Amino acid sequence: MIPVSGCVLTAAQMHDAEIASGISLQKLMDRAGCALAEAVWRFGSGRPALILCGPGNNGGDGYIAARLLAAWGVDVSIAASGFPKTELAVAARAAWDGLVGNLANAQSSPVLVDALFGTGLTRELPAEIAKPLHRLANAAEIVIAADLPSGVGTDDGRDYGAARADITLAFAAAKPAHLLQPAASLCGKVRIAHIGVECVANVSVLARPHLAQPGPTDHKYTRGMVIVVGGTMPGAAALSATAAARSGAGYVVGIGVTGDLPHAIVRRDHDELANTLDDPRVRAVVIGPGLGRSDRAREMVDLAIASPCPLVLDGDALAPNVVNDRPAPTILTPHAGEFTRMFGDGDGSKLDRTRAAADHCGATIIFKGADTVIASPGGRATLCPPASAWLSTAGTGDVLAGIAGAMLARGFAPHDAACAAVWLHSEAARLAGSGMIADDLLTQLPRCL
Ligand SMILES: NC(=O)C1=CN([C@@H]2O[C@H](COP(=O)(O)OP(=O)(O)OC[C@H]3O[C@@H](n4cnc5c(N)ncnc54)[C@H](OP(=O)(O)O)[C@@H]3O)[C@@H](O)[C@H]2O)[C@@H](O)CC1
Ligand SMILES: [K+]
Incomplete structure (x- = not known):
């Protein structure tokens, strides 16, 4: 047993x-x-x-x-x-x-x-x-x-x-x-x-990921450079950027991310986004947490999607038909409301709907909730045992997006990156215990690696 x-x-x-x-x-x-x-x-x-x-x-x-x-x-x-x-x-x-x-x-x-x-x-x-x-x-x-x-x-x-x-x-x-x-x-x-x-x-059922420790030849770029794009709610992108750094990314750049950030996270302005996306060392981009829905925000989402960088789209970046068979690794992280807005009510179970949506847009989807489902084009799917119910609090989704960025940046294929991110997120929540807030996940993440 x-x-x-x-x-x-x-x-x-x-x-x-x-x-x-x-x-x-x-x-x-x-x-x-x-x-x-x-x-x-x-x-x-x-x-x-x-x-x-x-x-x-x-x-x-x-x-x-x-x-x-x-x-x-x-x-x-x-x-x-x-x-x-x-x-x-x-x-x-x-x-x-x-x-x-x-x-x-x-x-x-x-x-x-x-x-x-x-x-x-x-x-x-x-x-x-x-x-x-x-x-x-x-x-x-x-x-x-x-x-x-x-x-x-x-x-x-x-x-x-x-x-x-x-x-x-x-x-x-x-x-x-x-x-x-x-x-x-x-x-x-x-x-x-x-x-x-x-x-x-x-x-299959979500399993503990194999996360190799950094080796003697690793440096900040081999461990993965992640860009996190901020917007109208700077706290959300700060949570994502810190989560990416705390889950093992070697170098995190916050574009337009203001407010309280660890000194280790490099800050750049929004107008440096296009240049930064051209940097071949960038291994993942996270956009959406606290981004807002302005025209400028939409332009930045379009830039990120058009880039060849692995990408995590979350929160405000999620819209119907936002991606369509993007050639680079892509993860979408909708909760139920965002999922329905993007893909409609659909028929079938949450598993069926997530798999159909992944096939439809050609990206890996983390359909968040009390029964998170991860699905990728072609039918592969992972079901997640219930995580701490204390995760139902503001900012935890921003943390998940940042971890997913770090997992893409360390070179995992999108489905494996999504699974590793969900596992780390739920393990950090378990360690954080009752009454946790999103910031507590950041403290616990290093213990999960
Ligand atoms: N995995 C394995 O390797 C092994 C699995 N094994 C076991 O076999 C189980 C599956 O067995 P199973 O196929 O006989 O079905 P089971 O669930 O016992 O019920 C079917 C009966 O219920 C009836 N019925 C249905 N709904 C109803 C309702 N709402 N209200 C009232 N009646 C209802 C239905 O009637 P009908 O729909 O035909 O009118 C039919 O008579 C499996 O869960 C595991 O425990 C092991 O024994 C061997 C190795
Ligand atoms: K039973």
Whole structure:
């Protein structure tokens, strides 16, 4: 059992991977049931457990876990929503020699195991299931979900009436629902149980980046020169510039950035932007934080886009059709409002929308939020486990843009740069703790490198 990591598979991809594994479904269900029993043993600390079993293979996992837990001496009972409908679940229920109660009048227990529905859920939970599920979950001390909390959309993270779990044990691989809101919040802590199915996908969970330390031959330019362009709100660009410097850029130039800045950051005027962009040593440009929407601001955005420099576009620089297959590495960092302004409401999940937008504009997109999604043209995407909720404060987006600039400047490809930036940002927030403000991220960033 490991923290959420690795590939992210849709329900259909998971099904294909099960078949491709060449391992019998019976064996896979035995392994899933065993992993579930171990989780209940570990997190439930031997307290009495009630296992809710549904009609499909998710329910089958529940019956198998119940049999093992009973053999290990746990006081375990089962309540089912109906008879099993799959061959495997029928066999798993037949192997359970205890009683099977009715979900509607099940008695609560300190440990509740939710094995009603997993990847096979297709619609809203009916009231006759949702009502007892919520009643029993509210009365339990701990709720452990098998694969997914019953009542979330596996692929889009929609809430179809699920009860909140404290622990969700995902079998074989994470699914989008473990990382997309609102489902992610209903999962509690997500753990993966590897059951021997090899998973390959172009969507994965954000991982700690490999950030090499500077070597003996490095100097300020090899470590990366970043330009940050300021505007009407100088504090925002100051946060970006300082974040770029604190996340390892060798040389940071603030163009039109005024106010409190570390002495290490070089200041130049706005009218030096064009000349500076011609400097072949520039490895990344960050424009947008606190820029404003004046004509002059727009001209500067156009200059930056027309340059051959790797580019991070944030805040005021984000507009519909602002970039279109720009040849140099490009990262856009919209929050939900900016994303909708740029790409419309769109259909599908946040993952689908971000991937479509990345394909549309030919750039890497960090679609920020409580379930940040990073996507690049061609379908590669990364889903991010929830970061500190204290990040929802002014200026944190400016810091992220600056870190992304530093990651491009150190030579990462755009998708890797975006992932590294989001990871550093969330790690700095974790270290900054409760009540943090954007400036605190700057203090913590060096500890994350
Ligand atoms: N990953 C792996 O390698 C392995 C995965 N395994 C496990 O298999 C699980 C997937 O199993 P699954 O495909 O049988 O689907 P599952 O979620 O049990 O439910 C389907 C049933 O629910 C019904 N139904 C759907 N929605 C409903 C609703 N709202 N309200 C009421 N009913 C609803 C649906 O009925 P229908 O839509 O056909 O009317 C059907 O009868 C997976 O999550 C994991 O736990 C392991 O066992 C083996 C290795
Ligand atoms: K479940």
